[in-house]
Amino acid sequence: MAYPVFTIEPGFVLEQEQLGTKDKFWFRGSGIDGKEDSEWLFKEPTAGTGQHWAEKIAYEIAKIMGIKVPRVELADFQTSKGTATASFTKANGYELYHGNQILHGFDSNYLQTKRFRHKDHTVERIFNAIGSSFSDEKANHRARSQMATYLILDALICNVDQPPRELGHRPQAQRRWVAGTSSPQF
Numbered sequence: 484m485a486y487p488v489f490t491i492e493p494g495f496v497l498e499q500e501q502l503g504t505k506d507k508f509w510f511r512g513s514g515i516d517g518k519e520d521s522e523w524l525f526k527e528p529t530a531g532t533g534q535h536w537a538e539k540i541a542y543e544i545a546k547i548m549g550i551k552v553p554r555v556e557l558a559d560f561q562t563s564k565g566t567a568t569a570s571f572t573k574a575n576g577y578e579l580y581h582g583n584q585i586l587h588g589f590d591s592n593y594l595q596t597k598r599f600r601h602k603d604h605t606v607e608r609i610f611n612a613i614g615s616s617f618s619d620e621k622a623n624h625r626a627r628s629q630m631a632t633y634l635i636l637d638a639l640i641c642n643v644d645q646p647p648r649e650l651g652h653r654p655q656a657q658r659r660w661v662a663g664t665s666s667p668q669f
Contacts (some may be wrong), residue, residue, distance in 0.1 A: 486539060489567060491525055491560040500524060502581075522570040527563045538566045541640045550632045585612050606634070640668070 495510040505641055512521040527550040535557060540579030544553035558567035572579045586593045586604070589612035610627055636642070 486557055488557045488559055488564075491567065493561070497522065502653055505529065510567075512569070524570065525558055525560055525565055525567050527560075527565045532557070535564055535566045538568075540661045541636070541642070544640060545636055547631075548636065549637050550634075551629065582609070585616060588612070589615050 487587045495512075498510060500507040500509060505528070506527040507524055508521055509524055512523040514531040526535075526538075528538075538555050539557050542552060547554040552570040553571050556566055569656050573618075580588075583596075587607065589608075603609055610630065613630055614623050618628050
């Protein structure tokens, strides 16, 4: 199957994204989803890795499995090939809390800034922190189930790059969801 590659014009760029290690920026998604005002994140892969097409494949696998992840499209910006990932927060009025923020809220001794070999970043701790974020038992169960689907997807695509910031939840009024904060990746 052939996938379209969208071209991002310099005039579409809104701002740089500081979170993470890769070069990325937010842009107005003119023409990608038929909406002129939607926001997307362009992410440039590490040279020679194929991360851009791997993220697209991971997204398509997640979509087939019915796992909620942000939409990912292949994109070009000037001389760079990469991915465009749809924002799931700004257009829908959600506020995003990253996994490291949730874990720190659950345990104030949790070091939010540590990136690797974090002994407190365990499945049990993550599930307990998610559970503490939802007072309603049905919402709690739904959130933990959603988290389990991300673990299954990561195992299926052999994703070993899931730092604490990559998962979060999106509260809006009384509705909350656990969310993959970026596209699935290899």
